Amino acid sequence: MPTPVPFKIAVPEEKLRILHQKLSLTELPDEVPLKKPRSRGAPLRDVKNLVDYWLHSFDWRAQESKLNQFPQFTTDIDVDRFGTYNVHFIHQRSAVPNAIPLIFLHGWPGSFIEVTKILPELIQGGPNFPAFHVVAPSLIDYGFSQGNTKEGFNLDQHAEAYHKLMLSLGYSEYVAQGGDIGNFLTRFLALKYPESCKAHHTNMPTPNPPDPSKHADLIAKIEAEGGLSEEDRNRLASTQEHQADGMGYSTEHMTRPQTIGYSLTDSPVGLLSWIYEKLVDWAADYPWTADEVLTWVSIYRFSRAGSAAPQRIYYDMMHREPMSLVDVTAQYIDVPLGTSHFKKDLFRLPSRWDATLGPIAFQAEHDKGGHFAAWECPKELVKDLRDMFGKESPIHGCVTGQSGFT
Secondary structure, eight states, X not given: OOOOEEEOOOOOHHHHHHHHHHHHTOOOOOOOOOXXXXXXXXXXXXXXXXXXHHHHTOOHHHHHHXXXXXXXXXXXXXXXXXXXXXXXXXXXXXXSTTOEEEEEEOOTTOOGGGGGGTHHHHTOOOSSSOOEEEEEEOOTTSTTSOOOOXXXXXXXXXXXXXXXXXXXXXXXXXXEEESTHHHHHHHHHHHHOTTTEEEEEXXXXXXXXXXXXXXXXXXXXXXXXXXXXXXXXXXXXXHHHHXXXXXXXXXXXXXXXXXXXXXXXXXXXXXXXHHHHHHHHHSSSOOOOHHHHHHHHHHHHTOSSXXXXXXXXXXXXXXXXXXXXXXXXXXXXXXXXXXEEOTTOSSOOOGGGGGGXXXXXXXXXXXXXXXXXXHHOXXXXXXXXXXHTSTTSTTTTOSTTOOXXX
């Protein structure tokens, strides 16, 4: 494997000039006055204020400098039948020699930035909680990783790339954490590389309902406990509401990513509104600042592969053969699994269903937080990971020789 090359974000000045030029020429639509201001999408007032701030006040160089405080690298990874991809990643080793290697995998509309709130805590260790060596790649097509322009590059290929990344860094065994698309990728790592991915944790578990032919004991246990609880029914209702009213973006990504790609590439305001809507709607009353929103959006705007690339994975996920994404990721995978349920995530399913996904090593319920757990609730997510791999955990020491304790 090639030696990783140190990397610093340095967006060319010409890209900033073009951004400001496009922002200065922005034409905004009007809107219908609404009783529920967000019911038809990103409100005009919000977008107008963000555009004005982006043009006149936002300091990308300051945000770039903050991100460059984290150790970043790029390296070439060969993916079978697809060629070589240059992958960008944060890699922070703990001072604790036997820290647990952990790969953090983001989703859409996030990026590697999501790890930056939890990384400083994760690398710390002590006699009572484990430390982690943290690796957080920009997914291929995202951030500062190379893009893919070959048809059929699916979750299988993504998982292969990040598995090989861990091996190239000397981590023959590791654990994985993810939400959103990162959830599906952690599942693929556990499925395809169980000899290396010794455990996986997700903050967006997506089980199917228990199947009587496969989960008779679980169904009997749920029925003996009184069946679905009121909380379970509320979660299912919330999930159904999201699927009925909040999946328009996904349908476009899954069916016509190229078409929406023109708008997201040419119009920074189109990109801003497409992402901003989800940042607010999917978080649990998180107080997003303009600097946060615009940093997240700018990473897409200045991404190596361009703003159209990140949507492509949706199409490939939904057109995977011979097994669909749902069939693969919702099956039982015999690798220890941890799940954290946050109050306002998109897919809120009964926690007892998680047992259909794999051997449960850890579960947590949180009365706060939404889809962006690492950003909204970093302390809670760090604690969950420490507890999952702590001394009282049934999988303590699952990574050979790497307990994480001082």
